[in-house]
Amino acid sequence: MANSDPPLLSVRELTVTFDAFTAVDRVSFDLHEGQTLAVVGESGSGKSVTALSIMRLVELGTRGRITGGEILFRLPDGAVIDLIQQSESVMRDMRGNNISMIFQEPLTSLNPVYTVGNQVAEAVMLHQGLDRAEAMDRALEVFELVRIPEARQRLGEYPHQLSGGMRQRVMIAMALSCDPTVLIADEPTTALDVTIQAQILGLMRELQNETNAAVIIITHDMGVVAEVADDVVVMNQSRVVEQGSVYDIFERPAEPYTRALLASVPQLGSMAGRDEPARFDLVGEA
Amino acid sequence: MTDVMMPDQQELVPAGRDAWRMFLRNRAAVAGLIMFFGILFMTFFGPMLYDEDPNDIVARPFLEPGTEGAPAMGTDYLGRDVLAGVINGGSTTLTVAAIAAVMIVAIGVTIGALAGFYGGTVDTVLMRFTEFFQVLPALLFAMVVVTLFEPSARTISIAIGLVLWPSLARLTRAEFLRLRNLEFVKAARAIGSTDLRIISRVIFPNALPPLIVSTTLVMGAAILFEAGLAFLGLGDPNTLSWGLMIGLNRGNFLNAWWTVTFPGLAIFITVLSFSLIGDGLQDAFNPKLRGR
Amino acid sequence: MRTAAAKIAQSLGLILAVIVLNFSLIHLAPGDPAVVIAGESGAASPETLAQVRADYGLDKPFVTQLGIYVGQVARGDLGESFFFGRSVTSLIADRLWPTVLLVGTALIFAIVLGVMAGTFTARRPESPASHAVTVLALIGYSMPVFWTGILLVILFASVLKILPISGMHDVEFDGGLLASWLDVARHLVLPALTLGVIYLAQYSRLSRASMLEVLQSDYIRTARAKGLAEKVVVYKHALRNAVIPVVTIAGLQFGALLSGALLVETVFNWPGLGRLAFDSILRRDTPVLLGVLLMAAVMVVVANLLTDLLYRVIDPRIRVGARRTRTKVST
Numbered sequence: 001m002a003n004s005d006p007p008l009l010s011v012r013e014l015t016v017t018f019d020a021f022t023a024v025d026r027v028s029f030d031l032h033e034g035q036t037l038a039v040v041g042e043s044g045s046g047k048s049v050t051a052l053s054i055m056r057l058v059e060l061g062t063r064g065r066i067t068g069g070e071i072l073f074r075l076p077d078g079a080v081i082d083l084i085q086q087s088e089s090v091m092r093d094m095r096g097n098n099i100s101m102i103f104q105e106p107l108t109s110l111n112p113v114y115t116v117g118n119q120v121a122e123a124v125m126l127h128q129g130l131d132r133a134e135a136m137d138r139a140l141e142v143f144e145l146v147r148i149p150e151a152r153q154r155l156g157e158y159p160h161q162l163s164g165g166m167r168q169r170v171m172i173a174m175a176l177s178c179d180p181t182v183l184i185a186d187e188p189t190t191a192l193d194v195t196i197q198a199q200i201l202g203l204m205r206e207l208q209n210e211t212n213a214a215v216i217i218i219t220h221d222m223g224v225v226a227e228v229a230d231d232v233v234v235m236n237q238s239r240v241v242e243q244g245s246v247y248d249i250f251e252r253p254a255e256p257y258t259r260a261l262l263a264s265v266p267q268l269g270s271m272a273g274r275d276e277p278a279r280f281d282l283v284g285e286a
Numbered sequence: 287m288t289d290v291m292m293p294d295q296q297e298l299v300p301a302g303r304d305a306w307r308m309f310l311r312n313r314a315a316v317a318g319l320i321m322f323f324g325i326l327f328m329t330f331f332g333p334m335l336y337d338e339d340p341n342d343i344v345a346r347p348f349l350e351p352g353t354e355g356a357p358a359m360g361t362d363y364l365g366r367d368v369l370a371g372v373i374n375g376g377s378t379t380l381t382v383a384a385i386a387a388v389m390i391v392a393i394g395v396t397i398g399a400l401a402g403f404y405g406g407t408v409d410t411v412l413m414r415f416t417e418f419f420q421v422l423p424a425l426l427f428a429m430v431v432v433t434l435f436e437p438s439a440r441t442i443s444i445a446i447g448l449v450l451w452p453s454l455a456r457l458t459r460a461e462f463l464r465l466r467n468l469e470f471v472k473a474a475r476a477i478g479s480t481d482l483r484i485i486s487r488v489i490f491p492n493a494l495p496p497l498i499v500s501t502t503l504v505m506g507a508a509i510l511f512e513a514g515l516a517f518l519g520l521g522d523p524n525t526l527s528w529g530l531m532i533g534l535n536r537g538n539f540l541n542a543w544w545t546v547t548f549p550g551l552a553i554f555i556t557v558l559s560f561s562l563i564g565d566g567l568q569d570a571f572n573p574k575l576r577g578r
Numbered sequence: 579m580r581t582a583a584a585k586i587a588q589s590l591g592l593i594l595a596v597i598v599l600n601f602s603l604i605h606l607a608p609g610d611p612a613v614v615i616a617g618e619s620g621a622a623s624p625e626t627l628a629q630v631r632a633d634y635g636l637d638k639p640f641v642t643q644l645g646i647y648v649g650q651v652a653r654g655d656l657g658e659s660f661f662f663g664r665s666v667t668s669l670i671a672d673r674l675w676p677t678v679l680l681v682g683t684a685l686i687f688a689i690v691l692g693v694m695a696g697t698f699t700a701r702r703p704e705s706p707a708s709h710a711v712t713v714l715a716l717i718g719y720s721m722p723v724f725w726t727g728i729l730l731v732i733l734f735a736s737v738l739k740i741l742p743i744s745g746m747h748d749v750e751f752d753g754g755l756l757a758s759w760l761d762v763a764r765h766l767v768l769p770a771l772t773l774g775v776i777y778l779a780q781y782s783r784l785s786r787a788s789m790l791e792v793l794q795s796d797y798i799r800t801a802r803a804k805g806l807a808e809k810v811v812v813y814k815h816a817l818r819n820a821v822i823p824v825v826t827i828a829g830l831q832f833g834a835l836l837s838g839a840l841l842v843e844t845v846f847n848w849p850g851l852g853r854l855a856f857d858s859i860l861r862r863d864t865p866v867l868l869g870v871l872l873m874a875a876v877m878v879v880v881a882n883l884l885t886d887l888l889y890r891v892i893d894p895r896i897r898v899g900a901r902r903t904r905t906k907v908s909t
Contacts, residue, residue, distance in 0.1 A: 060802050061793065095805035103803075108796040112895055113818045123804040158894040174804070420830070421592050421882075422599075423874040425837030426855060430871050433859050434607035434614065453830075506720065513722050514841050518856060532725060536845075543732050550725035558720035565716065 008033050008074050008214050015068035023049045025238040036215040038229035046238040047218045051184045056091045097127040100175035104187035106167035110159035117155030120174045127178045142173040165196035186218040234258050308570035315566020321559035329376035338370040360544040371531050372552050378527040382443050383508040389447025398458025416452045424449035432520045439522045446511050461493035495571035499564050506560035513553045528553045589879045596875040600868045601647045657865035666869040677850030681839050683770040688777035696785025711782050718779025723838045727772040727845035744847045769846040773838050789820040829885030833878045
């Protein structure tokens with residue numbers, strides 16, 4: 001997708017090391033407003049570490065260190081900052097606010113001892129300076145936005161009372177609660193049942209239409225890529241081996257590695273009987 | 287018949303030699319091992335090397351170590367040699383703890399294995415029984431038993447054995463619950479092994495590593511327990527032990543610190559050696575948990 | 579999950595079992611059960627023994643005797659201490675409070691400080707403080723509690739003469755209520771420290787391990803991705819999850835804690851149940867000894883119930899039952 005606007009997020013020559021191991025090696029890509037970019041590769045290819053680096057979460061909770069490159073982010077006021085150079089307190093203001101993230105394991109990604117409403121409202125209170133009651137109202141709004149049935153009642157429930165798909169909806173609601181400009185989804189459907197996967201992917205696409213957030217989706221599944229992505233970055237062994245629009249990648253994969261990834265897609269579901277990517281019908285859109 | 291299941295078993299038990307090598311690389315664990323052998327050596331060869339009867343009055347009472355005419359660790363309230371006491375006081379403690387440990391392992395492993403293997407009603411009944419023993423305050427129960435029956439080494443060993451097994455039973459049960467549905471156990475069932483054989487020859491060897499660690503720690507607990515009883519004067523009145531030495535000098539320790547410090551140090555080092563060995567074994571069997 | 583009612587019924591069952599155990603011990607002990615019940619090491623007068631035989635129905639069939647014994651205990655009658663000439667129940671009631679005070683203080687001290695130390699060191703796993711926790715835990719576990727107490731007494735009697743080393747009140751004490759509390763508090767410091775320090779060592783190590791594990795979990799990453807400050811991440815999101823295993827172990831160890839209190843009371847002349855039990859052994863005052871055993875078992879049972887309650891407060895997975903069939907309880 002050719003885009004003449006300056007990118008919203010521009011990752012340039014990003015390098016991340018874990019002790020002696022280089023997990024991300026000079027990775028570069030751009031993300032534009034309203035775009036959905038898929039970063040694909042096998043586990044261990046460095047795609048998740050790339051995502052955590054954008055959030056600057058590699059240094060928190062893992063042994064990773066960002067050792068090179070820049071991550072340029074355009075703020076809503078137009079100023080461009082390098083996330084790598086920002087202090088932890090600036091990053092805290094960004095996380096969950098300008099850039100938010102959802103994770104692979106909805107079962108374990110929510111704190112078991114607090115209600116889901118609380119966990120969503122917490123981010124709203126932090127970033128938007130609302131009081132508790134207002135934040136709970138906002139939580140209800142985003143619960144309804146992500147089509148959680150009986151949303152008001154769900155607010156007071158604990159994660160273990162919800163199904164996996166419902167928990168992932170809560171995670172998405174939490175991520176969208178402060179109207180981020182960039183949403184990073186790290187394997188958002190991998191841990192879910194196939195039918196739930198389709199629902200969540202459909203929901204994400206609908207939400208993107210409604211909110212106009214740019215999305216980075218991290219996945220190993222070319223089927224998911226076909227369904228949601230505009231552009232694709234293929235990673236293998238810590239490096240970007242190929243990038244381009246989703247049609248180019250599916251029609252004319254240049255790299256043998258990309259061809260291998262494509263060949264491993266089960267020709268089922270929405271891809272059954274087709275070789276090209278096609279978007280499936282949106283859930284609830286008649 | 288056994289041969290069929292051997293490969294699976296081997297995969298689950300951490301290779302003994304690797305664990306041993308890990309253990310020897312752990313400085314704290316090796317220090318524990320050295321301490322333990324030091325205590326054993328002192329207890330069983332010490333009396334030959336330091337030929338002094340701990341019950342003999344060798345000098346004036348309350349001679350501080352380092353003063354003229356005092357033995358290396360001074361003398362107690364009767365003028366007995368404290369060093370001789372420390373050297374001779376270990377055998378009762380170690381023997382009682384060893385007998386108690388055998389009992390603890392026998393009761394704990396049997397009950398835990400049956401509960402974990404059979405589950406259902408057997409499990410419920412056995413775990414209620416275990417809970418009952420966990421509710422009994424161990425030292426008090428042992429005190430009552432020793433008071434009502436004669437305070438001999440045998441009674442004391444039995445009393446300690448009776449109260450310290452529940453934690454081992456719980457651990458064994460948890461291990462058996464974990465292992466009983468694994469493939470190699472199913473394989474053993476499929477070829478028609480008896481329950482007894484599955485419990486003792488198939489599951490038990492795989493549950494061994496945590497049980498060994500736990501048994502080591504239980505030895506330490508049994509020693510502390512024996513020392514506590516002896517300190518209260520509930521030990522075997524006819525034999526000297528470290529705990530008894532501290533108990534006997536209880537009224538005088540403010541003027542004679544050495545009479546209680548050295549026997550206590552002996553107990554401490556013995557228990558510490560078991561703790562260090564247990565910790566080292568834990569790390570060796572399960573390197574992932576290192577340093578926790 | 580078991581309901582509260584079932585839990586209480588089970589607790590009562592355990593206490594009944596301890597009563598039956600006491601009864602069995604009286605009959606298993608060598609010699610005449612009447613002598614055992616009377617205590618005094620066989621020095622009781624024939625009239626006393628006859629009285630005991632009549633009270634406990636010792637000429638009746640075994641099952642009837644058990645029934646009489648259980649009935650008496652259930653009514654709060656634990657027999658008579660011939661040494662004190664008082665009912666065992668009133669003796670125990672007098673000594674209960676000091677033991678509860680000692681054990682409670684030691685436990686709170688150990689848990690609060692232990693969790694704080696564990697949390698602090700878990701955030702800096704390679705720091706000297708972190709290694710110190712491991713070492714101190716090993717040392718604390720390996721020291722005989724009565725020996726630790728004696729060493730503290732020696733230290734505070736000869737070098738640091740700032741705290742009382744024996745008893746619960748000053749002999750010549752005279753003052754108001756507040757001053758009297760302060761006096762008790764001063765006497766409490768050393769015994770509670772002695773008892774608490776063992777568990778402090780263990781709990782700091784345990785909460786360090788638990789905190790290390792929790793800090794690696796996915797929901798902590800989520801909390802950080804929300805933009806929460808590290809303090810909020812650790813103290814709001816991690817801590818509550820990390821204390822769950824500490825509460826479990828503290829509940830399981832309560833019996834051991836009581837055993838330790840018994841030794842500590844002996845060292846510091848603390849007028850609690852342990853001291854009473856120890857003196858009763860010297861006096862062959864069996865009814866008191868058996869009464870203390872029962873009381874201690876009741877304390878453990880109550881402690882377990884409180885642990886269960888605390889669990890429900892901390893962990894909603896136990897408090898709030900699964901409502902829908904598709905719900906899966908994560909571990």
